[in-house]
Every structure is written in C-alpha cells, then in structure tokens.
Amino acid sequence: MSTTSPTNTENRYDVIVIGAGPVGETLAEKVVANGLSAALVEHDLVGGDCAYYACKPSKALLRPIQIAKASQYLTGVRPTTIVADDLLARRNEKVSHYHDAAQKWTMEDLGITVVRGHGRLNGERSVEVHGSDGATHTLHANRVVALTTGTVANIPPVFEGIPVWDSKDATAVRDVPARLVIVGGGPVACEAASWMSALGSKVTMLVREGLLLGKFEPFVSDMIADQLTEAGIDIQFFTEAAEVCRPDGMDHGVGEIKGGPVALRTKAGDTIEADEVLLATGRRPDLGAVDLESVGLSADDVLEDNLPEWLYAIGDAGGKYQLTHMGKYQARTLAKQLTSVAEHPEDDVLDTEPPITQVVFTDPQVASVGLTEDAARESGYDIVTAEVDFAAVKGAALQRDNVVGRAKIVVDKATNSLIGATLVGPEAGEMLHAASIAVAAQIPVPMLQEAVPVFPTASEIWVSLLEQVGA
Numbered sequence: 001m002s003t004t005s006p007t008n009t010e011n012r013y014d015v016i017v018i019g020a021g022p023v024g025e026t027l028a029e030k031v032v033a034n035g036l037s038a039a040l041v042e043h044d045l046v047g048g049d050c051a052y053y054a055c056k057p058s059k060a061l062l063r064p065i066q067i068a069k070a071s072q073y074l075t076g077v078r079p080t081t082i083v084a085d086d087l088l089a090r091r092n093e094k095v096s097h098y099h100d101a102a103q104k105w106t107m108e109d110l111g112i113t114v115v116r117g118h119g120r121l122n123g124e125r126s127v128e129v130h131g132s133d134g135a136t137h138t139l140h141a142n143r144v145v146a147l148t149t150g151t152v153a154n155i156p157p158v159f160e161g162i163p164v165w166d167s168k169d170a171t172a173v174r175d176v177p178a179r180l181v182i183v184g185g186g187p188v189a190c191e192a193a194s195w196m197s198a199l200g201s202k203v204t205m206l207v208r209e210g211l212l213l214g215k216f217e218p219f220v221s222d223m224i225a226d227q228l229t230e231a232g233i234d235i236q237f238f239t240e241a242a243e244v245c246r247p248d249g250m251d252h253g254v255g256e257i258k259g260g261p262v263a264l265r266t267k268a269g270d271t272i273e274a275d276e277v278l279l280a281t282g283r284r285p286d287l288g289a290v291d292l293e294s295v296g297l298s299a300d301d302v303l304e305d306n307l308p309e310w311l312y313a314i315g316d317a318g319g320k321y322q323l324t325h326m327g328k329y330q331a332r333t334l335a336k337q338l339t340s341v342a343e344h345p346e347d348d349v350l351d352t353e354p355p356i357t358q359v360v361f362t363d364p365q366v367a368s369v370g371l372t373e374d375a376a377r378e379s380g381y382d383i384v385t386a387e388v389d390f391a392a393v394k395g396a397a398l399q400r401d402n403v404v405g406r407a408k409i410v411v412d413k414a415t416n417s418l419i420g421a422t423l424v425g426p427e428a429g430e431m432l433h434a435a436s437i438a439v440a441a442q443i444p445v446p447m448l449q450e451a452v453p454v455f456p457t458a459s460e461i462w463v464s465l466l467e468q469v470g471a
C-alpha cells in the first residue's frame with residue numbers, strides 16, 4: 001500500500017480526493033498538472049465504477065449488438081449474429097479483466113499519490129484511510145478534501161434482504177440467466193435489456209410508469225419500446241413487484257446468478273417466475289461511509305450544497321448529475337478554481353451550469369442536450385419546436401433500410417436560439433455535439449443555417465429542423 005510518497009513523510013497534500021473514479025481521477029490529474037500535490041484514495045479499483053462496472057463494460061457489450069442490428073437492416077450485407085462468449089470476452093478485455101494495475105501506474109506517472117484503502121473524514125481537512133492490510137493512516141489536506149465516491153444502487157423495499165442483481169452484476173455478467181426480469185425503465189434498464197437479450201436471456205421489463213426513459217421527450221419511449229419489443233423483450237408498463245420470494249437466494253459473486261428461481265407477484269396479482277432479477281431502479285450518492293457526521297455534516301448538506309470551504313462533493317457523489325462527462329466537467333472547473341491565481345480560490349463557488357448532455361446507447365441511440373419541451377415550458381420559456389423523422393431526410397434515410405429515427409429541437413423565442421435538442425437514431429450519439437455547441441453557445445437560428453450539412457449525411461436533419469423554426 002502506497003500511503004506516502006518519498007517526498008511526503010507527513011502525509012500532507014494540497015488536495016485529498018476520496019474515490020478514484022473518472023471524476024476523482026480528473027480532479028487529481030488537473031491539480032497536479034498545475035503544481036499542487038494530490039492524494040487519491042480508493043478502496044476498490046482505480047478507475048471507478050465507470051471503468052469496470054458501468055459505462056465502459058456496458059458500451060463494450062452494446063457496440064457489437066448495434067453493428068449486428070445494422071447488418072440486419074442493410075440490403076447487400078448478410079445479417080451477422082452475436083456470439084455470446086466472444087461478446088463477454090470483449091467486455092473482459094475492455095475492463096482489463098478487472099485489474100487496475102495499469103490505471104494505478106497511469107495516475108502515479110502523473111505525479112498523483114494513490115492510496116489504497118477506505119477513506120473517511122475525521123476532522124477538518126483530515127482523512128483517515130483504513131488500508132486493506134489493516135493499517136490506518138491519517139492524511140492532511142493543505143487546501144481541500146473532495147468526495148468523489150460515486151453512487152450505490154437503490155433497493156425497493158420489497159427486495160430488501162433478497163439477493164438479486166444490480167447494474168454491477170449486469171455489466172459484469174458471467175452467468176446468463178435464461179429468464180431475466182428487469183425492474184425499471186431508465187437508461188440502465190433499457191441498455192441492460194438490450195445486451196442481456198442479445199446474450200440469450202428471455203427478458204421481461206417491469207416498468208412502474210407508462211414510459212421508458214421518462215426523463216427524455218415523450219416520443220422517445222414509443223420508439224425504444226418498439227425496438228426492444230422487436231428484439232423479443234416483454235415490456236409490462238404500470239407494473240411493479242408487490243411480493244418477492246427466492247427461498248435459496250445466495251450471493252455467489254458479482255455477475256453470477258444469485259441462487260434458484262425467483263417468484264414475483266405483481267401489484268396486478270400476476271405471478272412471474274425468473275432465474276434472476278435486475279434492479280435498475282436508480283442510484284443515490286454513496287455518502288454513508290465517509291463519516292460526514294465526524295465534521296458535523298450530513299448527506300443533506302452535500303445535496304443542498306451547504307459544505308464548508310475546505311470540502312467538496314462532485315461527480316455522482318455530489319447528487320447533481322449522474323453522468324461521467326458532467327462529473328468530469330465539474331472536476332475540471334474545481335481544478336481551475338483551486339489552481340487559479342486568486343488567494344483563496346476555494347471561496348469561489350462552482351456556479352457554471354452547462355447544458356446537460358446524455359446518450360443512451362440503445363438501438364436507436366437516444367441523444368439529448370439541454371431542455372425538453374415540457375421542461376422548457378415549466379421553466380417559463382416562450383418556445384417554438386420542430387421535429388423531423390430520419391426517414392423523411394435523404395441523408396438520414398440512407399443510414400439503414402427502414403431507418404428508425406426522429407429529431408426535435410426546442411428554440412427560445414426571446415433569443416431565437418436552441419435551448420434543447422433530442423436526436424434518436426442509429427448514430428445519434430455522434431451527431432449530438434453539433435446540437436450541444438448550438439445550445440451552449442446560444443447561436444441564433446439564422447447563423448446555424450449558415451452551417452451547411454453535407455449531402456448525403458444524417459446531419460441534413462438540421463436543414464428541415466431549422467427551416468421549421470426559422471424566421
């Protein structure tokens with residue numbers, strides 16, 4: 001265990017970061033690059049959930065599935081199929097077989113001190129680390145302590161104490177259950193339904209509300225539900241588990257089936273039997289084990305942004321976003337504050353609010369930036385919207401035979417600039433950044449019309465969208 005660097009016998013660092021996910025790593029990297037010292041404390045794998053149990057493995061699984069699906073909708077190509085063992089091998093390779101040595105070296109090469117162990121606060125600017133070897137060390141921060149501890153899964157009360165899967169198991173799947181019930185209809189549920197079905201599970205989704213991906217424009221739900229249904233997934237809306245029984249449940253390890261069959265009785269009184277259940281019911285900041293109470297604080301103080309000047313919580317732990325790129329943005333912003341020329345830059349607040357960008361890697365992909373129509377109206381904007389089907393635009397229609405896609409923009413009448421966009425389509429994630437730039441820079445519609453999309457690309461959707469809202 002590396003608790004001290006050779007030049008730092010007092011365990012004193014300018015910045016102490018608890019949690020070595022992408023957000024903690026980015027913060028440590030940026031402050032060290034600007035001349036401060038940083039310790040990065042991690043009790044599991046350096047790289048965080050994102051690298052081993054969330055973004056990276058899920059996208060490693062989904063990309064070949066997307067290519068296989070494209071091959072089924074392109075005449076001139078023989079449809080290709082998924083080979084489950086090869087797909088799992090690809091996932092294993094992309095997560096470095098769940099070893100983090102290379103990632104730890106990368107951090108150390110940058111000049112960051114990586115400290116293996118569980119970190120908790122034990123006073124102002126003070127962090128106690130319980131190492132896996134049983135030793136305890138105290139680290140002292142000259143400037144700030146940052147909590148970048150990520151999230152834990154929400155467990156609905158009816159599943160308390162019953163061993164079932166959460167998203168970690170689904171991304172690390174080793175045993176493919178023949179019958180899988182997924183509870184939830186958000187990004188985890190929709191993405192995991194796609195890869196588990198492709199791996200051979202017969203998937204049933206229990207969705208409490210009437211929509212999939214309910215945080216996006218309402219048209220998204222129908223498009224994704226149609227595609228998941230076509231893949232053989234049974235989606236049951238307005239349903240949730242009222243009773244769960246798994247007599248021989250046992251935790252055999254991450255990604256392994258956790259015992260014998262599970263019987264679920266729904267609120268409507270139906271009984272469903274499955275070989276595994278995946279809870280995709282949201283996640284909450286992992287703040288329970290950092291001992292905020294030791295410095296007179298609680299998790300509510302984090303969520304209400306009521307922290308002393310020496311303590312920050314960013315990334316998923318901060319409760320504002322649960323997206324890697326948004327957390328990394330916060331880390332870059334905080335690093336800039338900490339390394340600016342101001343005498344006490346930590347007195348500044350993280351007050352910049354970029355538009356939120358997100359891509360859900362279903363097929364078609366769902367990409368969004370900024371506000372939906374409903375959210376814009378609720379925020380008091382006077383808006384105009386435009387929508388277009390990919391099939392109606394020559395460049396986009398060439399993506400696949402019978403292409404499935406739709407785009408929508410939300411324009412603020414006062415500034416005549418975009419405040420939101422949603423793109424659903426085969427490669428929509430790669431198309432999003434044009435919309436993100438338009439929203440972030442508040443580019444007026446007439447100026448956007450001067451950026452001429454190439455024929456025949458899917459970006460030609462912009463011509464139609466902007467004509468609809470143009471003066």
Ligand SMILES: Cc1cc2nc3c(=O)[nH]c(=O)nc-3n(C[C@H](O)[C@H](O)[C@H](O)COP(=O)(O)OP(=O)(O)OC[C@H]3O[C@@H](n4cnc5c(N)ncnc54)[C@H](O)[C@@H]3O)c2cc1C
Nearest residue numbers: 019021022023043048049050054119150315316322323324
């Ligand atoms: C299945 C799934 C797929 C996702 N896909 C995407 C995607 O495609 N794109 C996207 O933008 N977002 C995605 N997300 C969300 C994304 O994973 C998170 O937003 C991201 O991981 C947040 O990064 P973080 O650094 O804040 O936390 P994490 O990546 O969760 O890292 C936190 C780290 O802190 C460590 N830690 C916690 N407590 C302590 C402690 N007390 N002491 C020491 N170490 C500690 C943990 O072990 C962990 O390594 C996905 C989430 C899930 C569940």
Ligand SMILES: NC(=O)c1ccc[n+]([C@@H]2O[C@H](COP(=O)([O-])OP(=O)(O)OC[C@H]3O[C@@H](n4cnc5c(N)ncnc54)[C@H](O)[C@@H]3O)[C@@H](O)[C@H]2O)c1
Nearest residue numbers: 156184185186187188189208240280281282283322359360
């Ligand atoms: N590609 C991506 O960007 C990506 C992929 C996966 C996850 N994520 C992020 O990770 C986080 C977690 O994702 P998620 O899909 O688990 O969360 P979510 O909050 O987006 O969705 C949770 C779903 O579970 C349902 N639910 C909640 N409690 C329930 C209960 N007690 N019983 C039945 N249903 C219940 C909700 O109605 C919703 O459908 C999100 O913030 C998400 O944006 C992002």
